[in-house]
Amino acid sequence: MTKPMVRIHNTETNEIIDREMTDEELVNYNKKIDLYNADKATREAAEAKAATDKAALLTKLGITAEEAALLLS
Amino acid sequence: VLTVNGGATAPEWATAASGGMTLLSTTTLTGADVRIQSISQSYINLFILVVDATLSTNGIPRLYTQNDVTNYYTEQAGLVNATAYNEQTAAGINLPNNVATVTHDYAIQIFNYTSTTSKTFTVSGIAFDSGGPKKAINTQGGYHNGVAITEVDFGIDGATTYSSGTVYIYGVK
Numbered sequence: 001m002t003k004p005m006v007r008i009h010n011t012e013t014n015e016i017i018d019r020e021m022t023d024e025e026l027v028n029y030n031k032k033i034d035l036y037n038a039d040k041a042t043r044e045a046a047e048a049k050a051a052t053d054k055a056a057l058l059t060k061l062g063i064t065a066e067e068a069a070l071l072l073s
Numbered sequence: 074v075l076t077v078n079g080g081a082t083a084p085e086w087a088t089a090a091s092g093g094m095t096l097l098s099t100t101t102l103t104g105a106d107v108r109i110q111s112i113s114q115s116y117i118n119l120f121i122l123v124v125d126a127t128l129s130t131n132g133i134p135r136l137y138t139q140n141d142v143t144n145y146y147t148e149q150a151g152l153v154n155a156t157a158y159n160e161q162t163a164a165g166i167n168l169p170n171n172v173a174t175v176t177h178d179y180a181i182q183i184f185n186y187t188s189t190t191s192k193t194f195t196v197s198g199i200a201f202d203s204g205g206p207k208k209a210i211n212t213q214g215g216y217h218n219g220v221a222i223t224e225v226d227f228g229i230d231g232a233t234t235y236s237s238g239t240v241y242i243y244g245v246k
Contacts (some may be wrong), residue, residue: 005104005234011097011242012111018104029106029228031142035164036135036230070225 004029094120094243102126102238107227108140110240114187114221116244121225123198126238130174133230136166136181136196138222147214154207161242165228168209169198173233176201177208185223191215 003020010016021029058068076087095116096182100109102123112119126134137145142164149167160167169177177200184193196212207239227240 004106006106006108007100007102007104008182009098009100009107009109010111011109011113014098016100025140028140028142032135032137032165034092035142036162039162039164043162049083054178072183 091246093245093246097242097244098240099239100240100242102224102227102235102240105229105234107235107240109226109240110224111223112186112223113244114223116187116246117185118245119181119183119186119222119225119246120243121179121183122241122243123168123177123179123181123227124239124241125174125176125178127236128229128233129231129236132175132233134168134177134186134235135228135230136168137228138183138192138216138225139215139218139220139224140226141218144218145216147205147212149210149212150209151210153210166194166196166212166214166216167212168196169200169208172176174202175206183222183225189219189221191217192222202246 003026004019005018008017008019040058054065058065061068063071074087075084077084097113098109100107128134145165146163147161147166149158149162151169152157168179177198179196179198181196182194186192193215194213196210198208198210198212200206200208225242227235229235
């Protein structure tokens with residue numbers, strides 16, 4: 001299986017190399033993606049919980065989101 | 074700057090002591106990761122322009138320094154198709170979300186990049202399609218890893234690649 005391509009540009013010599021990632025680079029590349037996706041999943045879960053909690057509270061209070069916004073304005 | 078030397082017969086050009094911008098490199102974006110290395114340490118700030126970037130499939134372009142996975146803290150805010158958008162992450166520096174074929178452009182500043190403590194940065198970016206998605210995003214944040222920045226890396230959030238785009242890096246005094 002081919003690995004993702006990386007471009008290396010040395011600004012001192014202006015040498016540009018296009019090649020497949022090394023094993024070490026591939027590990028780092030996957031770490032970046034995994035960390036970003038984990039970060040995103042945590043944030044989306046928090047946002048979903050906040051939305052659920054808000055809806056539950058509005059039901060408990062017996063008012064709509066628009067009415068709640070009016071109260072807080 | 075143009076200077077006049079008392080003993081000279083004509084004005085002379087001289088290197089500006091401050092305020093000047095020098096183009097350090099021009100790099101075409103391609104592949105899954107573009108690492109721009111050996112950046113001169115002779116300036117105060119870096120100004121980076123990314124022009125007409127596109128991806129092969131939908132994804133989020135991401136900026137890193139020193140090919141480092143962590144040590145960032147960023148907040149991104151703006152408009153996505155006229156809806157307010159906000160996102161925080163410690164996993165690299167977000168560039169505007171992008172639909173593959175929509176051209177996106179960024180102006181990036183990294184302040185005090187030779188510092189061995191914290192470096193701050195700002196990113197102003199836009200992804201614009203007159204008949205489709207429109208995204209205007211500002212990102213601010215920092216990077217702290219104890220070494221000066223000698224490398225900036227343009228990565229992606231997943232299994233896609235850069236189709237086009239040019240990165241211009243300027244040193245600012």
